[in-house]
Amino acid sequence: MIDFPTELVEALRAAKRVLFFTGAGVSAESGLPTFRDAQTGLWASYKPQDLATPEAFARDPETVWRWYQWRRRVHADVAPNPAHHAIAGFEARLPETVLVTQNVDRLHELAGSAAPIHLHGSVFRNKCAQCGTEMPEVPHDLETPPRCDTCGGLCRPDIVWFGEALPQEPWHAAMAAAQRAEIVFSIGTSATVHPAARIPLVARDAGALLVQINPEPTPFDKIALNLRGPAGVVLPELVEAVWPS
Structure with a gap:
């Protein structure tokens, strides 16, 4: 004691x-892996700025989206x-x-x-990368970010990225x-x-x-x-x- x-x-x-x-x-x-510990396996070759900045999402939204979808699956498995x-x-x-x-x-x-x-923010929440409208949670196996019903912008995780x-x-x-x-x-x-x-x-x-x-x-x-x-x-x-x- x-x-x-x-x-x-x-x-x-x-x-x-x-x-x-x-x-x-x-x-x-x-x-639960910390942010940098999560950059293992398939993601080991990426730097934080490759996966967690607005510029990275604008440049390669599908890769950033897939990483966060993987993180969501990892998060869902811990208690x-x-x-x-x-x-x-x-x-x-x-x-x-x-x-x-x-x-x-x-x-x-x-x-x-x-x-x-x-x-x-929360890895389980989403928002529009363009207009900021809150967007619903999506299945964790969805490989491409959906579009916003309001403005047509891409869905992104509602978390604070580097530089934000x-x-x-x-x-x-x-x-x-x-x-x-x-x-x-x-x-x-x-x-x-x-x-x-x-x-x-x-x-x-x-x-x-x-x-x-x-x-x-x-x-x-x-x-x-x-x-x-x-x-x-x-x-x-x-x-x-x-x-x-």
Whole structure:
């Protein structure tokens, strides 16, 4: 069992507004490849700019589309891990909890989180590359992108590609939650992807206790309360320490 700092356990028992900020490491514990790990096998010869930029899609939409269809099939085969379930457990006990994720999967939702804020979009959502109209989910074996009924543009994944700005609505919601949080958890993230990595810092600057759960060091090490280890181990034990069954 992990011996958690008393200040953290007591702070969680007293808290109302907790913010969880999750990154690729959380989903990797479910066996989901990270973005760069996904460039294996047939995709090993491609660079990120070949598969995840607006320019790449404009140049070769079918190749980009097929890669994301492959990623969707991979995503559909994994299940939430104990970290996802533990975060949903925090939400059930603390109704003002907010979950902000950099991940484009839906493992948080499958674990029971009601409304995670997806900063980088979702691999399962689609939009028109030309007019931005939301488009429906399609079968994962469809090899060519369908056309938009509104303008005839090509369908693309509704995720943030390199060189694109974060969508404003989730960004503003995340920043507002950060400014209200009493405790902020940074979990499974390198803390180097900007502007997303600003969110835990905004919370800390507004007075929140910053807690980091990560197996490896990050730039947050010097300013956070660090719980070194896999989120799927640390978080369930933390729930039990705060609310013993």
